[in-house]
Amino acid sequence: MPAFALEPEQQEWCAWLRTTAGERLRPLADKGDPGRVNRPLVAALGELGLLERLFASGALDLCLMRESLAYACTEAETALALQGLGAHPVAAHGTEAQRARWLPEVTAGRAVAAFALSEPDAGSDAAALALKAEPDGGGWRLTGEKCWISNAPEADFCTVFARTTEGAGARGVTAFLVPADRSGLSGTALDMLSPHPVGTLVFDGVRVGAGDVLGEPDRGFRVAMGTLNLFRPSVGAFAVGMAQAALDATVAHTARRSAFGGPLKDLQAVAHQVAEMATRTEAARLLVYGAAAAYDRGAPEVPKYSAMAKLLATETAQYVVDTAVQLHGARALRRGHLLEHLYREVRAPRIYEGATEVQRTIIAKELYR
Incomplete structure (x- = not known):
């Protein structure tokens, strides 16, 4: 890279x-x-x-x-x-x-979109999707449920991934564009740790036709993975932004907060932690930028670099925000404090768009090709 x-x-x-x-x-x-x-x-x-x-x-x-x-x-x-x-x-x-x-x-900004891939029993294992697309005349009827879908159930349309060929694994999935006003489509909001719009979508015989297909029938997994390869490094960028905010807040706090006769920054135990926070944040940033640049130039190693970027950056942000909370003490746990907000925000990126463990699996698979 x-x-x-x-x-x-x-x-x-x-x-x-x-x-x-x-x-x-x-x-x-x-x-x-x-x-x-x-x-x-x-x-x-x-x-x-x-x-x-x-x-x-x-x-x-x-x-x-x-x-x-x-x-x-x-x-x-x-x-x-x-x-x-x-x-x-x-x-x-x-x-x-x-x-x-x-x-x-x-x-x-007039229409809100959603990416409906995850299901109650198929999250990171996207090839195990169970939402059925059963043939119906010249189209299909979608039956099943999606879960943990951001912007659901309020989105104006959803990119939905459904199984059109049973027993075909990743090769039997089709991507559909489904407007929110289709008959048989409903959903429920979920109450999450970080209060983002996340919910379920229930498909009760929702009718879709050839004009709703994105790409080709049975090739929807490529649509999903192509989208995730682009967005995975940027999940890392989201994490880096949070880590930098936490780091800057910590530098300012430890410079002005006095304890044991001087500012916290003069305590080696504190200064070394801040140095580690800064080093990990910068390393994560460079890997994110490198993965993004690889994508832009069409490098063949994009899946590996995208997974590395998401893995390192999200794990780094968790460490940096947690350390920032520790160095701030109880004030960081008060509702409305920047770090209280970041502490709730930083946890989910290690799970969505492929959990940390899945990123390691992708990296290992690419290394042994």
């Missing part, structure tokens, strides 16, 4: 994103209802041109956006990422009619 550095204009753009997230998007996030889609926040992302940029730039741009937004407003980062995750299959594999119908609405 070649070394590189960000160009000055990229650094300036990241600084603008952090400032904009703090000044414009943070107030909108604070007004949102926990566990619900924040449509004014999504609309603001559209007005700023960030949603359009999701589909007009590469993986490195996506990582820079997610890291910068996460530093100042995790809710804005998540809203942006979920729009991209749910609508990327439409942009990459949709028909002209599908793209014309939905992409302008998504990029303007």
Whole structure:
């Protein structure tokens, strides 16, 4: 993986994103209802041109956006990422009619997208999907349940992965674009540790046709994996943004907080922990950027690098935020404190879009090819 550095204009753009997230998007996030889609926040992302940029730039741009937004407003980062995750299959594999119908609405922030892959008994093992797509005339009827779906059940449309050929494993899955108003589609919100919009989707004979297929029948697993290979490094970028926010807060706190006759930073036990936090954060950032650059140049090692980036960055962020809480003491556990917020936010990325253990499996598989 070649070394590189960000160009000055990229650094300036990241600084603008952090400032904009703090000044414009943070107030909108604070007004949102926990566990619900924040449509004014999504609309603001559209007005700023960030949603359009999701589909007009590469993986490195996506990582820079997610890291910068996460530093100042995790809710804005998540809203942006979920729009991209749910609508990327439409942009990459949709028909002209599908793209014309939905992409302008998504990029303007008027339509909310969802990526419906996980099921109650099929999370990281995506090839074990059980949602049935049973033939019905010239189309199919979807029957079953999806679970842990971000933006469900409020999304305006979902990219849904269903089994069209029994016993075929990953080769028998088809991706469908399913509008929320289809008869037989319902859902329920779930109350999560971090109050993001997450829920279930229930399909009771939902009718889909050839015009709803994304890509080709029985080739939906490629759609899912292609999307995840793009977004996995950017999950790492989200984690790096949170880690940097926690690190900066810790540097400031340990410099001004006095104990045992001087500032905490003068205690070697404290200073060495902060040094470790900074080193791991920078290492994770470089691996994330490297994986994104590999994706953008079409390198064959993308699955390996994407898995490495997500693995290292999310585990690093967990360590950094936990250490920051420890060095801040009880104040960090108070509701409304930055670190209390980050402590709840940082746990889920080690699970979604492929858990840590799955990333290690992917890396090992790539090494032994």
